[in-house]
Amino acid sequence: MIEFIILGFLMTRNMTGYDIKQTMNISTSNFMDASFGSIYPSLKRLVQKKLIYLEEIATNGKLKKIYSITDQGKEEFIIWLKSPIEVSKTNTTSALSKIFFFDNLNNEEITNSINTYINDLTKLKNNLLDVKEMLKKHDNNFEISTLNFGLDFYDFTINWYKNYLDSVNKKL
Amino acid sequence: MIEFIILGFLMTRNMTGYDIKQTMNISTSNFMDASFGSIYPSLKRLVQKKLIYLEEIATNGKLKKIYSITDQGKEEFIIWLKSPIEVSKTNTTSALSKIFFFDNLNNEEITNSINTYINDLTKLKNNLLDVKEMLKKHDNNFEISTLNFGLDFYDFTINWYKNYLDSVNKKL
């Protein structure tokens, strides 16, 4: 996850590990954050995989490590970005971390991705409706509020992404 | 987390590790799940802490491990249940895992907990509004959709819990 976020940032400009952390603080920290303890090791791994490369720049006698994305890195990032958004029952991070970088895709690609996502969410919602019916029939006394929250949450999310799609397509 | 869920289940009846997993499957899996690989080690730890105890029952010559909650376990569970619901920017699990077990609290305790939660959510929402204003002023071009999702998500959640409170208090 964090590795793709880093690639996404490096799509727009070259950065140090510290820059990445600062940028996350003001842009993504609302839905996803990472500590230096995960950023620096991720950078190391990304260099090993040749998805980014490292230039050590001497500024005032001090070394700064500037990272840039490679062509292979760009490719892998776009593959990840286009891959279906993982549906989660409780967590919105997976979807948000992709739409944050959607300016790297064209409108058709965005529309496809979001439509697939809305479809997947609708399936989950219908599954949950089935569960609710089943529980009702079997007359058990489990707390139903959490299940209702799930249903309302799916409705909210599905609706939100429908509106998002509208606004994306109005831009053209 | 999973340890408290287990305690919550044992509040109503004695169970084996397997029972706990089955019960989670039909009741909490909508918002939280756990594998055997976390359930069995958790049970071991809970016994060590004396929050539950173990009776090995021979059924048809085969040993079954039945776990029961101790008085100390009940106490710790209620302390956890009454403790403030952790606010999360993207995840609903923390809140749901508590309201699932709220039949262990009285209406006043539930109302206090939810009001605190709504308050905390409102603070987070206002922080995010400030961030949005700041970003607007500084005219940067970060994707704003994710921030808007955050705001709408807070609104949805705050509203949902207000309605939940109404329904809880109507029951009396």
Add this chain to the structure above:
DNA sequence: GGCGCCATGTAACCAGTTACATGATTGC
């Protein structure tokens, strides 16, 4: 001269999951 920010890094820990291993019992 000391505070805050820039800058990089690692070791220990955490709360789980996945995959594997084992074996009894039940129902068709």
Add this chain to the structure above:
DNA sequence: GCAATCATGTAACTGGTTACATGGCGCC
């Protein structure tokens, strides 16, 4: 007889966080 379910458990891995360690630079 064999598949599904009941039942328990562990080792390796995962994707991080927290805390710690280090040191330079700018500025008041």
